[in-house]
Amino acid sequence: MLVFSKARLVLLSVPKTGSTAYETALAPHAAIAVSAPPELKHAPVFRYNRFFRPMIERFFDGPFDIVAVMREPRDWLGSWYRYRQRPELAGHANSTQGLSFDDFVSAYCTGEPPAYARVGSQAKFLEPQRSGAQVTHLFRYEDQPGLRSFLAARLGVAVDPAPLNRSPALPLSLSPRIETRLRRKYAEDFTLWSGIGAGGAYTPQPARAKPEPDAQT
Numbered sequence: 001m002l003v004f005s006k007a008r009l010v011l012l013s014v015p016k017t018g019s020t021a022y023e024t025a026l027a028p029h030a031a032i033a034v035s036a037p038p039e040l041k042h043a044p045v046f047r048y049n050r051f052f053r054p055m056i057e058r059f060f061d062g063p064f065d066i067v068a069v070m071r072e073p074r075d076w077l078g079s080w081y082r083y084r085q086r087p088e089l090a091g092h093a094n095s096t097q098g099l100s101f102d103d104f105v106s107a108y109c110t111g112e113p114p115a116y117a118r119v120g121s122q123a124k125f126l127e128p129q130r131s132g133a134q135v136t137h138l139f140r141y142e143d144q145p146g147l148r149s150f151l152a153a154r155l156g157v158a159v160d161p162a163p164l165n166r167s168p169a170l171p172l173s174l175s176p177r178i179e180t181r182l183r184r185k186y187a188e189d190f191t192l193w194s195g196i197g198a199g200g201a202y203t204p205q206p207a208r209a210k211p212e213p214d215a216q217t
Contacts, residue, residue, distance in 0.1 A: 001043050003032035003056060003064070007154045010056070010066045013042050014125055016079040017069040017141050021161035022151075029157055031060075044125040049133035066134065067150070070122050070196065071141035073189040074182065077105055078172040080119045085170065101172045109178075109185045123188040128207045137200030140193070150200055 002011040002023055011026070013019035013034075019042075027033040034040050043052065045066070057063055071079065081096050081104045089095040093115035096104055107117035128134035139147040148159040174182075183190055188205065196202045 001032075001034040001041060001048070001052070002026055002030040003052075003060075004029065004155060005031035005060050007156075008060070008062075008064045009154050010048070010052075010064050011151075012045070012048065012066060012068040012125075012135070014068055014070065014122060015042050015119070016076055016083070017071050018144075018161070018163075019069065021163060022159075025159065025161035026151070026155070026157075029155055032056075045127055045133060045135060046129055049129040049131055053131075053133055063132075065136040067137040067139070067200065068126060068135045069139050069141050069147060070126065070193055072193055073122065073186060074105075074172075074174065074179070075141070076122060077108060077119070077182075080104075081172070082170050084116055101170075102175050102178050105174060105178050105182055109181050121186060121189055123186070123192050123205065126192065126205075128204045130207045134204050134207075135202075138192075138196050138202045139200045140196050143198075146199060 001013050003009075004011070004026075011019075011022065013023060023033065023035065023041075027035070034043070039047075040051075048066070070076075078101065081099075081101055084094055084096040086095075090097055096116050099107075099116070104117055107113050108119065110117075113119075126135050126138065137150065139150070151159045192202070192205065
């Protein structure tokens with residue numbers, strides 16, 4: 001997560017959306033750069049609202065715009081699946097070695113996903129809070145030119161991040177039955193992604209009646 005005081009902008013770090021590359025490129029221009037631990041680096045809106053927003057608005061005098069990136073849900077899961085195929089994870093509970101993409105997505109759709117499929121939800125990560133804290137500009141992962149143009153205009157610097165943490169290429173075939181199950185169980189994610197327009201415009205989900213528990217992202 002990066003906080004740009006002069007631009008009055010917060011860049012959230014949604015996992016598996018290329019955020020590390022942007023943070024590496026733009027950290028020198030930020031007033032605050034949160035790179036560790038992962039729970040803070042990848043702070044979702046509810047955690048930003050709970051821990052960071054009060055401090056930022058107090059010391060920088062008022063609310064900031066929040067920008068984030070969302071990946072098409074199936075492609076996002078594919079990135080997690082490939083990332084957890086890494087040789088160094090062999091034998092670890094988070095490893096997806098020996099599993100098909102169908103197996104991985106099917107496990108993700110269960111009520112209690114196993115460790116390797118416990119990756120959260122982008123819709124929950126981006127969910128607005130009752131306090132009014134919400135993402136104001138949401139870009140599709142595929143719209144890199146739009147995101148870079150927006151950041152360059154707001155920050156007044158060239159934005160050209162080098163690719164980092166790329167996962168190995170693997171086939172990601174998904175059976176129609178599992179895809180239907182995924183789209184039904186995570187309908188909010190698909191609806192949110194399809195509603196993103198040009199320039200980061202989108203319609204936020206309604207805030208939940210109760211605060212989101214501080215669970216993993």
